Amino acid sequence: MPSKTSLFNKELILDILRSTGWISIVYFLGLTFALPIRMLMMYTDDNNMHHLVPVRNLFEYDYAIQLGLLMVVPILLAVFMFRYLQVKPAADFMHSLPVRREKIFHHYALAGMVGLILPVAIIAASVFFLHGALSLDRYFGSEDIVYWAAATVLLSLLLFTAGVFVGMMTGISAVQAVLTYIFLVFPAGITLMVFYNLKILLFGFPSDYYMTINLEKLSPLTTAALLNERILQGWELLLFAALTVLLYCMSLYLYKRRKIESSTEAIAFPKLRFLFKYGVTFCTMLVGGMYFGEVQNNSIGWIVFGYVIGAILGYLAAEMVLQKSWRVLGKVKGLAVYGVAVAILLTIVQMLGIYENNVPGQEEVKSVILADTPHIYPRPENYGFNYSPAPIKGEDNIEAVRKLHEQIVSDKKVDQFAGGEEPVETAFFLYELKNGDKVIRQYRINRLLYEDFYKSIHESEEYRRASNEIFNISPEEVNHLTITSNGPSNHFVTINMPQEIKEIIAAIQSDILQESYADSRYFGYYQPSIEVVIQKDHFIQLNLNPSYKKLNKWLEDKGLIEKVKVMPEEVSYVQIGKYEKEKHDSFEVNVEQIAHDFEKHADVLKVTDKKQINEILNTAGMGDKHQYVAVLHFEGRVYPELLYFDEEHTPDFIKKAIK
Amino acid sequence: MIEIINVSKTFDTYMAVKNISLTIQKGSIYGLIGSNGAGKTTLIKLLAGIYLQEQGTVSIDKEPVFENLNLKEKVFYLPDQPYFLPQYTTRQMGSFYRSFYPNWNEERFKQLAEWFELDLHKKIHSFSKGWQRQAAFILALSAKPETLILDEPMDGLDPVVRKKVKNLLIQDVADREMTILISSHNLREIEDLCDHIGIIHKGEILLEKELDELKADIHKIQVAYKEGMPNHLVKSLDILHTEKRGSVTLLIVRGNEDGIAEQIRKTRPVIFDILPLTLEEIFIYEMGDIGYAIKNIIV
Numbered sequence: 001m002p003s004k005t006s007l008f009n010k011e012l013i014l015d016i017l018r019s020t021g022w023i024s025i026v027y028f029l030g031l032t033f034a035l036p037i038r039m040l041m042m043y044t045d046d047n048n049m050h051h052l053v054p055v056r057n058l059f060e061y062d063y064a065i066q067l068g069l070l071m072v073v074p075i076l077l078a079v080f081m082f083r084y085l086q087v088k089p090a091a092d093f094m095h096s097l098p099v100r101r102e103k104i105f106h107h108y109a110l111a112g113m114v115g116l117i118l119p120v121a122i123i124a125a126s127v128f129f130l131h132g133a134l135s136l137d138r139y140f141g142s143e144d145i146v147y148w149a150a151a152t153v154l155l156s157l158l159l160f161t162a163g164v165f166v167g168m169m170t171g172i173s174a175v176q177a178v179l180t181y182i183f184l185v186f187p188a189g190i191t192l193m194v195f196y197n198l199k200i201l202l203f204g205f206p207s208d209y210y211m212t213i214n215l216e217k218l219s220p221l222t223t224a225a226l227l228n229e230r231i232l233q234g235w236e237l238l239l240f241a242a243l244t245v246l247l248y249c250m251s252l253y254l255y256k257r258r259k260i261e262s263s264t265e266a267i268a269f270p271k272l273r274f275l276f277k278y279g280v281t282f283c284t285m286l287v288g289g290m291y292f293g294e295v296q297n298n299s300i301g302w303i304v305f306g307y308v309i310g311a312i313l314g315y316l317a318a319e320m321v322l323q324k325s326w327r328v329l330g331k332v333k334g335l336a337v338y339g340v341a342v343a344i345l346l347t348i349v350q351m352l353g354i355y356e357n358n359v360p361g362q363e364e365v366k367s368v369i370l371a372d373t374p375h376i377y378p379r380p381e382n383y384g385f386n387y388s389p390a391p392i393k394g395e396d397n398i399e400a401v402r403k404l405h406e407q408i409v410s411d412k413k414v415d416q417f418a419g420g421e422e423p424v425e426t427a428f429f430l431y432e433l434k435n436g437d438k439v440i441r442q443y444r445i446n447r448l449l450y451e452d453f454y455k456s457i458h459e460s461e462e463y464r465r466a467s468n469e470i471f472n473i474s475p476e477e478v479n480h481l482t483i484t485s486n487g488p489s490n491h492f493v494t495i496n497m498p499q500e501i502k503e504i505i506a507a508i509q510s511d512i513l514q515e516s517y518a519d520s521r522y523f524g525y526y527q528p529s530i531e532v533v534i535q536k537d538h539f540i541q542l543n544l545n546p547s548y549k550k551l552n553k554w555l556e557d558k559g560l561i562e563k564v565k566v567m568p569e570e571v572s573y574v575q576i577g578k579y580e581k582e583k584h585d586s587f588e589v590n591v592e593q594i595a596h597d598f599e600k601h602a603d604v605l606k607v608t609d610k611k612q613i614n615e616i617l618n619t620a621g622m623g624d625k626h627q628y629v630a631v632l633h634f635e636g637r638v639y640p641e642l643l644y645f646d647e648e649h650t651p652d653f654i655k656k657a658i659k
Numbered sequence: 660m661i662e663i664i665n666v667s668k669t670f671d672t673y674m675a676v677k678n679i680s681l682t683i684q685k686g687s688i689y690g691l692i693g694s695n696g697a698g699k700t701t702l703i704k705l706l707a708g709i710y711l712q713e714q715g716t717v718s719i720d721k722e723p724v725f726e727n728l729n730l731k732e733k734v735f736y737l738p739d740q741p742y743f744l745p746q747y748t749t750r751q752m753g754s755f756y757r758s759f760y761p762n763w764n765e766e767r768f769k770q771l772a773e774w775f776e777l778d779l780h781k782k783i784h785s786f787s788k789g790w791q792r793q794a795a796f797i798l799a800l801s802a803k804p805e806t807l808i809l810d811e812p813m814d815g816l817d818p819v820v821r822k823k824v825k826n827l828l829i830q831d832v833a834d835r836e837m838t839i840l841i842s843s844h845n846l847r848e849i850e851d852l853c854d855h856i857g858i859i860h861k862g863e864i865l866l867e868k869e870l871d872e873l874k875a876d877i878h879k880i881q882v883a884y885k886e887g888m889p890n891h892l893v894k895s896l897d898i899l900h901t902e903k904r905g906s907v908t909l910l911i912v913r914g915n916e917d918g919i920a921e922q923i924r925k926t927r928p929v930i931f932d933i934l935p936l937t938l939e940e941i942f943i944y945e946m947g948d949i950g951y952a953i954k955n956i957i958v
Contacts, residue, residue: 011758015744093742096707097759098731260709261670270671 009099009107016111020080027073028119034062034069036126043134054139058127058148059228066152070224074116074156078163079177081112086173091263105255109164109248116156124149151232154240158220159184161247168254169272171265175321181221188218193286200293200303201346203356203412206428206442209374266321277318281338284314311339356412359405360431360439367391368401369430370457371467374442376428387540390466391432397460404453405429408443447521448624455517464512469540470532471509475502482531483544483555487566488637503554505532511548518648519547522623526643528564546618568613572633576605576616576654579626579644591642595631605657612653619649628654660685661706661806661838666715668701675701677862678715683855686836688828690853692846698862699842700739703810706840707736719806732761735804739811741795743783749794750779753801760802768801775823788815796824800831807831809841813848825852850938858942866946870938877941878919880910883930892926899944911936911944 038061043049059066084090094104127145130136159180166180192215199207216222220240223232254269262268267276288310289303296302315335319328349355369376369391376388392398408427424444431439447454457463465471478501484492495501508530523545532540544551544564555561575598584594598604607613620630620643628645645654661683668676676698683689693699704710705717708724708731717724724730743752749772757763772779775793783794792815799807807828813821829852831837843849846856850870857867877899882888883906896919900911907930912919916933923931 009758011755015755019745089738089740089742092704092707092709092736092738095709096704096731096736096738098728098734099759100726100728259711260704 007103009103012099012104012107013111016081016108019083020077020112020115023073023077023080024115024119027069027116028122030065030069030073031119031123032126034065035123036130038062039127039130039134039136043130043136043139052139055144057228057231058140058144059151063228067224067227070152070156070159070227071221074159075163075177075180077112077115078160078167078180079173081108082164082167082176083173084108085167085258086171086176086263088261088263091260095260101256102252105252109161109251112160112164113157116160117153120149120152120156147231150237151227154237154244155220155224155227157244158240158247159224161244161251162220165247165251165254168251168258169268171263171268172324175266184221185219188215188222190283191215191218193283193290196290196293197286200289200298201349204409204441204443205355206374206440208426209376209428209430209440209442212375212377266324273322277315277322277334278338280318281311281315281335284317285311285342288313311335311342357409358439359402359409360433362395362399362402364433364435365398365402366432366434367393368398368432369428369466370401370404370463371428371430372426374426374428376430387469387472390472391430392462392466394460394462397457397462400453400457400460401429404450404457405441407450407453408445411449414449451517451624458517458520461513468512470505470512470542473505473532473534473540475505477534478505479533479535481533483528483560483564484531485528485564485566486526487570488634489570491563493560493563500558504551507550507554508542508548511545511550514549515545515547518623519545522621522646522649523547525622526620526641528566566617568610568617570635571613571617572608572635574607574613574616574633575599575631576607576645576658577601577629577631578603578658579629581626584626584629584642584644589642591631591640594629594642595633595640598631603658605654612651615651615653619651620645621649623649628658660720661689661840662716662718662721663702663706664716664718666702666705666712666717668705668710668712675862676705676712679859679862679864680715681857681864681867683838683840685838686832687855688832688839688841688853689855689857690846690849691840691842691857691859692844692849693842693859694844697859699844699859700810701862702859703736703808703840703842707734707808709736732759733805734808735760735799735802735806736808737795737799737810737812739814741791743791743794746782746784748780748782749777749797752783752794752798753779756798756802760804762803764801764803767803768797771797771800771827775820789817789820792816793820793824796827800827803835804837805835806838806840809839811842811844813843828852846939846942858946866942868945873941873945874936874938875916876913877936877945878912878914878916879934879936879940880912880919880923881907881930881932881934882910882923882928883907884926884928889926892922895922911940 035058042052055061084094095101124145127148128142131140131142131145162184163176163180166183167176170176170179192211195205195207195210198205216226217236223236258268267273285307288306288308290306291310292302292306293299312335315332315338316328319331319334320326323331369389371389375386377386392401404427425447427443427445427450429439429441433439475498481495481501481504482492483495484490495504524543527546528544530542530544532542534540544555546552552561555564575595577594577598583597607616616630616632622644623646625646626644627647628650630643630645632641632643634641661681663679663681666676666679667674679698679702681689691699691702701710705712706719706724708726711725719730719734722730724734744755747755753763753765753768757765775797777790777794777797783791786794792812796812799809812824816824828837828839832839841849841853850856853870855867855869856873858865888908896910897913898910899913900909902909920931920933
């Protein structure tokens, strides 16, 4: 009799159905409660119906149930489906039959997929029915049903094939389940940990710049957790489908190469055991360093402690899984080797300093961006419009930026906090080299230490034009412009006239080019704010500093200055005292307390003269170097305001009065 | 014909089968004897296409077994612990096997069930160990394989059933030249069934013999002389073992029975008998020192 070769073996499917059919039934019942029954409960209750609003997507119905099912069912199914592979007698039995491995695999894997698709398809059909029967168009459309079904199916298939893929590499069902979840969060987790730890290890590593990628998109599990909030893009769904196909093919490849005797082994492929052991050790080491770094405020001692503890625990845990015994304390030779290897590697990296000392040479650099934040690229989906500074190309400026960079690098050992009166700021460098490479660095620095460097860069016209968005818009784009005072009355003017907008923008541009670096650092806070609105979520924010001579003059000429600035008449009196770091400079300064203390002090100047008050209003600021403190008391307001003077800006009458 | 040539199989660092070669002719019943952990099961699983050897070839009728669909349709493997799909009845298992083995004979399946008085519609897992094994035999024989691989098949069967099963096996071998590989840790259990015996120890085949030839080739002889045994006789015979009980000498001699008898008669012994030798005795003498070391597996 010729052997009948059919692609499809009914008996095998029957066996699969008998052993795992219950999972699909549970899935179906769960979804029934979450969607059709929930909808019936909501939309047939006449008393409640008029409160109900349209939903963003169908994931909003009992999302907790939906998410729970989505996170658990596909992986549970993958574990139960390939249970036969992890139990020795079953594995022997199945592979003694006259059937090729790929055929067995296709039967089980595809049956699992059908078992995930079918419940969703039936639910989608019943929701379609309800949608028509109850006229639910007010709440969601039929395209929402299609999106829900597609997203649910594609995500669950991805989770399922991930479970199958992991199942091919392990011989224990429990390990398969645990490793599947780890595998699914791995891309997000390892990215986070590597960036975080490189920040600790490498001086200047721009982790925040890299971290601007969306971590939650890197794992299907976190993506699933946000399904009710975020509509997935078409390409994301396609990516899920592509990854599912890829995992399916890789699983098949592994299945064909897997040895049947590896059931009950934690890791089925001997070569992977090595990778598993040291992979786990490495990851837990990073977690340990990150945890203790975070909890103990980046203290080096604790970070090292975290690395050591993390590596030891991870190594032992991996060994326990591999040996299937918790008595593994005698087998630490590998850990010692690992420790030595890591130590040598770290020493080499630290000693050579290839990364840390790499400041590109003058002739290599094509352009550079110097910014005080690593978030220089627009991410409209998160924060609205964000201006990206233009790269600087002038040779002198590149030279100046490189000098600054070199100085920061050579100051690696300098404590940037010591003697600094200002919290540390970020210096962000992004070089584009002539050969197309990029060199990106980020440092936390005390600007005061680098004032000369910054001054020469900031005061160059090129830098000013590159770093201020106001130079990169045309007045015609501007919708309107608002200038708001910062006083107790909060008055403002709005300017709509194209001609006036044009004049103001020209004035601002000229003022920015004229302003000294010191003034631009000193003023700002407490000065009136200018908002140049281009469109709804795109606007430029500036301060009307006293140093903006042209704009101030323009406002005076138009008679608007009183509407946008705090006028002396609004201030009842000002107390001025000598600056004391401990009392007057902390994140929790209590201005009322300072005012109260000043009442009792003899060397405190109380200013009530309106002319002097006006001078104070035009000279006080924040800056980095404080000499005097001014407490402003307003008419009709209880809360006083705190401002500072530096040596350069302090009016003479104050200097004379307070020695 | 089953041919295993220079096959080795390693689990991690442990070599379970070391460079084994053996041949089993079509229609023969080959007994594989070995103690626990000797490598019997590993060798059997290699032959059943479950494991893949690292070295050497495992073939049936000149074709490699591993992932060879057409070949495996004619090979049935019965493990030492019979495996059935969970919650299945013998009837359902029958349908399952029928979908894989094209030679499956439904009539024979029913006949055998009747003959063993086995309830086809009862779940196999509720059966006792002995009944489960009978169910496994029914299923195996209904698949009408050309090669049947049995791993410790007689465990848990009572003597009556054992006899029944043996008769069935011999009948299939006689009727349609089925080849059987049967393993056991006990020679006595299968000596009446096999025509060939191989002894496996620590992953190596120590000895491979045809039983009839073996029995014809080795003899236990009892002699007594008035003036002691003549020296030239000791030199001319291929004596494996000598034992003295009073004036009677017990010899285990290899060689042609008639030739030995003739030589001894020439020396005019007072007593001369050729005694029957049990199979285990043959093995022990045949294998010399190793024979004593592994005595427990062949007795």
